Amino acid sequence: MSKMNPFLRIAKREIALLFNSKSSIALAILLPFISILFFNTLLSEGVARDLPVAVVDLDHTATSRNVIAQLDAAPEIKIGFYPINQQKGEELIRLGKAYGVITIPQNFEADLKSGKQVNIINQYNSNLLLAGGLEYKAFRKVIGTISAGINIEKQRKKGVSLQQALINYQPIVAENHVLSNPYTNYSYYLNTGFLTMFFQLFVMLTTIYCFGADLKYSKGNKLLSIANGSLLAIILGKVLPYTIWFLLVGIITLLSMYVWQDFPFSGSKIMVLVGLLLLILANQSLALFFISVSSSFREALTIGSGFGAVSLSFSGITFPIFGMPILLQWLSQIFPFTHFFELLLDQSQRGFPTFYSVRSIVILVILCIVPITLSWFKLKRLFLKGKFHHNI
Secondary structure (H helix, E strand, O other): OHHHHHHHHHHHHHHHHHHHOHHHHHHHHHHHHHHHHHHHHHOOOOOOOOEEEEEEEOOOOHHHHHHHHHHHHOOOEEEEEOOOOHHHHHHHHHOOOOOEEEEEOOOHHHHHHOOOOOOOEEEEOOOOHHHHHHHHHHHHHHHHHHHHHHHHHHHHHOOOOHHHHHHHHOOOOOOOOOOOOOOOOHHHHHHHHHHHHHHHHHHHHHHHHHHHHHHHOOOHHHHHHHOOOOHHHHHHHHHHHHHHHHHHHHHHHHHHHHHHOOOOOOOOHHHHHHHHHHHHHHHHHHHHHHHHHOOOHHHHHHHHHHHHHHOOOOOOOOOOHHHOOHHHHHHHHHOHHHHHHHHHHHHHOOOOOHHHHHHHHHHHHHHHHHHHHHHHHHHHHHHHHOOOOOOO
């Protein structure tokens, strides 16, 4: 029992420091729950709706008004502006007030009745990939439906049956089957990524803070004295309370998605929980490594926050990993978030058998062991010295 005393003393000290430090409270308690509330509220609709779009109607006829009404009926867009010309509409896009401007030309109704082909111009901001893509998709769907109606009506006037007119207009029909995320709900995918990314970032920064603050204020020797010279007792005493706490926060994060938001889940809950624990441990191990190679508290925080933020780009959520250069594909493997995100998608939305997530688990275990192993002796020297090289 005496061997446990140093560990318990440090653990109790860490819990007391947690509630006496505004930074620790913010990183470990406030920000995680704010992020859960923020992202679950922001993406609660699942798909962006009522994106503001401008329409320039240069025809002012019943046909042009019908086109505008059908565009406004599309759930993705909302006609909110009616500029007098195309230039005014483009200005709305530049100002960020509208995501697109649709221009109906003069003589639109007359040209349609005379059998001419007419062009409706759609301009949208492709810098905003999600909003621009939704606007473009909604525009094409509405205009395609209107065009089909006009074409079928012309055939009916020539005595062609409705069924044959439909076949003539579209002889080949595409049959799409969505294998993952069949509801095409952006929240299912983006929340899964953003919530877990911010979660692991809070784990990383909290770990750096709880060790870095002691070293910044030259308390490393004091910790070694309490631990009877045992670095293991220091690490376990300081890390374990946060490991337990963040495991609880992680479970609440998962519940917010799969219970509160009712995201689909068709895999192994045990596998996800094991992955969650390993994600926490891997980030804590990496945090200790960053402390060991840093010359100051500020430098350790900078490296840790940079690593955590960049992990989003290497996870495949913004750009597929297989499309990256080979060097970057290999680099993506050092980020714990990459493997947990893959595991979470496999076990929730894709419903893969547990076997397919074993690789992610193995790599997460490696990422728990390797960083702390590489930093062990440097950490020992750092605590013997008692402080960072630079007190900034």
